[in-house]
Amino acid sequence: MSTNAELFERAKLAIPGGVNSPVRAFGSVGGTPSFLVRAHGAYVTDAEGRDLVDLVASWGPAILGHAHPEVIEAVQDAASHGLSFGASTPAEALLAEEVERRVGPVERLRLVSTGTEATMTAIRIARGATGRDLLVKFDGHYHGHSDGLLVAAGSGLATLAMPGSAGIPEAVAATTLVVPYNDRDAIEAVFAEHGDRIAAVIVEAAAANMGVVEPDGDFNGFLARTAHAHGALLISDEVLTGFRVDAAGMWGIERWSGDEAPDLLTFGKVIGGGMPLAAVGGRRDLMELLAPLGPVYQAGTLSGNPVAVAAGLTTLRLATDDVYRRLDAAADTITAALADALRAEGVAHSISRVGSLFSVAFAETAPRSFDEVRQQEAFRYPPFFHAMRDAGVSLPPSVFEAWFVTAAHGDEPLARIVEALPAAARAAAAA
């Protein structure tokens, strides 16, 4: 049996940084990442045979718990009929119908393979529909790694973005305007200055890639109204929140309609039930701009892959109200114990939560923007994280990530989390 450390060393000789997605390298918490070989229910098992209660849930998809028997059966059944045809299959429309039944503003849905593709396509539709180039995004929001979205804010209220990664042309970055989250003045300012050139605003329906940061009041509705007043569109990115914070995602919680509804929505994670599947959906007239009906091109060899569709459709069908009640109950238990443990050690903290999605910030008051997120005592997280891990609980390896529960987080895994928290809070206090 190889240890995690041996596997990491070997992977580093074959794969850049030993990982296929950067956060997995534990850069911000230090230490050796776990190499996982199995997952079941609320638990993951590493290569050393160690079980950990999982609060990552594959970054969201595993809403029912890992390896739910009915999902596995659906996948095995689909796989036994062939892995990929590059042609339409009957189940694709069933999945689209399920999403359209749940999420009001989705009149048509196109399946893709990753959240990155979904947002990229939504933006292309918005540009195609409006004939405009500029995109507004929020500082600290993540929408995947396409060029125009991987940008950093310059200084000032609403700024033309700068490349947030090497390899991104300045000219592409400059088509994105970055504004602080929850800042209505900044949105009004950016539309006052560039309104007739803005194709769309893209927003995480609730921010969850800088830790969870709730939208203030009717911020989402305000964005839609403001965009529409200037002939621009709103893209609500529900890749992370979709079918997780509610049966109908953030739309289900806020129920935007009319002028306050987003024009396009993106989904990922839960919609694929753990397989590579994501989607873009929205108003029929906009969605029908896509090829073959319209002039906006988009395609994919593996789009609507039958095995992925089987996983997604089965997951959504099993994600009943009872599942959402269990997710909420698990989040209630964990957030209460987390607050108790940190309070007992006098650690300044705030817990932000949307549905069952939450995160802790080491700051007295809940951050409302990325600037505020950055002001917290982030150095308290690595020792907290490692104390939890030593006690058999796998947290996201960064303070800037949400914690994900599953419907399989019942009494036993919850008890392990609750028991682990006091020592972790002590470690955070001592940092």
Ligand code: PMP
């Ligand atoms: N949008 C949001 C809100 C996300 O959280 C993510 C991934 N964490 C993405 C888009 C990109 O999805 P993917 O990693 O599947 O490309």
